Amino acid sequence: MQVMKGPLFLDPDTPIATCTASECSSCDLRKVVNCHFSLKQLARFLTFAIAAMIVGGYGIFMFQPWLLLGWVVGFVSFFGLIEIRVMCSHCPHYAEPGSKNLRCWANYGSPRLWKYRPGPMSTGEKTIFFLGLAAIVGFPLVSFLLNPARIHVFALVLYVILVGVGYVLLKKHYCSICMNFACPFNSVEAEVRKAFLAKNTRMKDDR
Template sequence: MMKMFLNPDKPLSTCKEHSCDDCNAKTLIHCHFNGKLLMRFLMIAFPCLLIAGIGIFRFNYLFILPWIIFTLLFFGFIEIRVLCSHCPHYAEPESKTLKCWANYGSPKIWKYRPGPMNIPEKIIFFSGILFIFLYPVVLMAISQQFILLSLLMLFIIIGVSYMYRYMCKKCMNFACPFNCVPQETREIFSEHN
């Protein structure tokens, strides 16, 4: 039976430690993910995507399919190449899919590419995110769905704020443009990885 997440007692394959027991980075960085982190992320992302989808559908139901297809392709395929393949978690050999909180279950079809994102990757990443969230905002504004639009904006603000404060400050993917792990913590993590 395949485990849902990586063994939290076993160091990552990029880590030079033999045990996580005395690691001074494990409380500062999310080296291992769990169902609680996944549920937190889904509780942030799902309402935003649901409200956006409802707004698009109410504008014109024919406009929802391209948005759904692009969103699935972006988060399940494109983002994996331009962002996730830079993460130490992506290097884990025991799974062919991601076992993290943001893209759980997405296939690892590219090689692990340590280091920062390049400029084209950043452009692709930000363009995809902007399209996914601006497309419904524009359609809701055009169709004067101001209550739904306000609700979407509220959930986006709450979600971004929560992600920044509780998830991005502990994320090991330093290549991500949203990563806000303090430099001191990055150095502690890098001593092990």
């Protein structure tokens, strides 16, 4: 069982809750699947997420200030609760005992209100996941486009760049080594998944 090393992240030398191995140091999967998270990974993710949130929030505020409150409530509800239920509860990290909150590279601090649910996301969960993402990311875009004052063109371009570059970096450096094989964005290779599932027997096969 994992024991916390310091206050922030799981001990990188101890197998995660779903893994049957006795130690991590000799594991070949270490470089191709990210079982343990770091402050550097979290900081990189938050840099793009917070920058996009500020620029997107600016666009909404300049369109209709009161709409910003609704977007912030939607943002927090989606990434703090809804996404956790439909997507993160399928992630091996969600199975970690000893904490009521996630300690990963993206939704750090979100509460674990449900049980670990190994296996694929249902069609309903995927639908909620994509609709929620589209609404949160798309709302600032619509606000910019409905308020085409010249000063906002720069902010609109910046928002599109932040979201676009953030997505590319996420796919390249996170989704390609993420242990949540249930996520529709996951791009871990089939052979690696097979080897990881053989060690993490509590996961259900969601190749």
